Amino acid sequence: MLQVEDLSIAFQTAAGPLSVTRGVGFSIAPGERLGVVGESGCGKTVTGLSILRLLPRRGTEIRGRILFEGRDLATLSEPQMREIRGRDIAMIFQEPMTALDPVFTVGEQIGEAWSTHFPGSRAEVRERVIDALAKVGIPLPARRHDEYPHQLSGGMRQRVMIAMALICEPKLLIADEPTTALDVTVQAQITDLLLEISERAGTALMFITHDLGVVAEVCTRMITMYAGEVVEDAPVDDALIRPRHPYTSGLLRSLPRLAERRKQLPSIPGRVPTPAMMPPGCRFRERCAHAAPGCELEQALAPIETGRRVRCARATELHLPGAIA
Numbered sequence: 001m002l003q004v005e006d007l008s009i010a011f012q013t014a015a016g017p018l019s020v021t022r023g024v025g026f027s028i029a030p031g032e033r034l035g036v037v038g039e040s041g042c043g044k045t046v047t048g049l050s051i052l053r054l055l056p057r058r059g060t061e062i063r064g065r066i067l068f069e070g071r072d073l074a075t076l077s078e079p080q081m082r083e084i085r086g087r088d089i090a091m092i093f094q095e096p097m098t099a100l101d102p103v104f105t106v107g108e109q110i111g112e113a114w115s116t117h118f119p120g121s122r123a124e125v126r127e128r129v130i131d132a133l134a135k136v137g138i139p140l141p142a143r144r145h146d147e148y149p150h151q152l153s154g155g156m157r158q159r160v161m162i163a164m165a166l167i168c169e170p171k172l173l174i175a176d177e178p179t180t181a182l183d184v185t186v187q188a189q190i191t192d193l194l195l196e197i198s199e200r201a202g203t204a205l206m207f208i209t210h211d212l213g214v215v216a217e218v219c220t221r222m223i224t225m226y227a228g229e230v231v232e233d234a235p236v237d238d239a240l241i242r243p244r245h246p247y248t249s250g251l252l253r254s255l256p257r258l259a260e261r262r263k264q265l266p267s268i269p270g271r272v273p274t275p276a277m278m279p280p281g282c283r284f285r286e287r288c289a290h291a292a293p294g295c296e297l298e299q300a301l302a303p304i305e306t307g308r309r310v311r312c313a314r315a316t317e318l319h320l321p322g323a324i325a
């Protein structure tokens with residue numbers, strides 16, 4: 001359904017073009033749930049935004065192809081793209097308050113998302129919105145319909161965002177850290193809700209998150225991003241139990257749940273290189289405990305097994321610890 005091919009994004013800055021992703025490629029099948037993980041600054045959000053063409057036009061250079069149901073999104077006009085946004089592909093963000101307009105009721109805002117794509121009388125739209133609110137588990141949906149965002153808790157606002165994203169029953173939902181602004185208990189509820197909706201409606205998910213526990217629970221595939229590149233792409237169970245890239249393994253080892261059994265939380269030494277200071281060769285090399293001669297060369301994202309690709313010279317020879325060590 002979605003195919004991202006060789007996507008490279010660069011921003012124009014005073015110091016010249018700054019490349020933030022390079023050669024990113026992955027695909028999402030109908031109903032598939034793809035987790036996208038990686039430390040801060042790895043390019044997860046810009047990749048998600050580029051799919052919906054939401055990056056600033058000026059000063060952004062995008063290369064590669066994004067195919068949705070066979071159509072290259074870059075070739076569509078802005079009105080054609082607006083047709084797709086919300087109806088076929090929807091996105092939810094980390095901070096629900098910034099995405100909701102304080103001066104309109106939640107019902108008006110969700111209704112607008114529907115009316116942009118489909119005709120209907122006011123009464124019909126209202127009924128649909130109330131139904132959407134009920135589907136995302138909002139109690140007393142008819143009353144909430146007429147309330148303003150500030151009258152709702154953070155968890156309820158995120159549910160409103162999800163209702164707005166899902167009202168047109170999109171084929172793909174891109175969720176960018178949808179729970180990080182919420183309490184831990186509410187996080188679990190929202191995560192469960194997204195999984196339930198995806199299973200019930202067959203909605204494909206691109207779930208961007210720092211939380212590998214969430215990926216384990218929700219997703220069917222996972223890509224690991226590092227310094228603007230995809231370094232591993234695998235079915236979730238394979239990636240979690242037997243990671244093939246040292247960075248994926250490092251992320252798994254720093255999962256808090258696993259560390260409880262250990263004395264100290266193992267963390268990956270060093271930090272992600274900044275786009276302006278990208279090292280040559282394997283971009284993870286300076287932090288990698290397995291670096292060896294050959295790693296100073298550029299690494300390709302190479303298939304190593306069916307349905308699995310890894311960007312590491314030593315992928316097939318290393319035995320790396322996963323979530324179940």
Ligand SMILES: Nc1ncnc2c1ncn2[C@@H]1O[C@H](COP(=O)(O)OP(=O)(O)OP(=O)(O)O)[C@@H](O)[C@H]1O
Pocket residue numbers: 011018020038039040041042043044045046047056275
């Ligand atoms: N408009 C922009 N102009 C210049 N640089 C940008 C812009 N937007 C993002 N970047 C840079 O692109 C890189 C990737 O950013 P991105 O937001 O995609 O990271 P991320 O993986 O989503 O991180 P996080 O986990 O913190 O959300 C970062 O180095 C960021 O500073």
Ligand code: SF4
Pocket residue numbers: 245246247282283284285286288289290291292295299311312313314315
């Ligand atoms: S290519 Fe070398 S440095 Fe890079 S992740 Fe693999 S082993 Fe580590």
Ligand SMILES: [Mg+2]
Pocket residue numbers: 044045046176
């Ligand atoms: Mg982000």
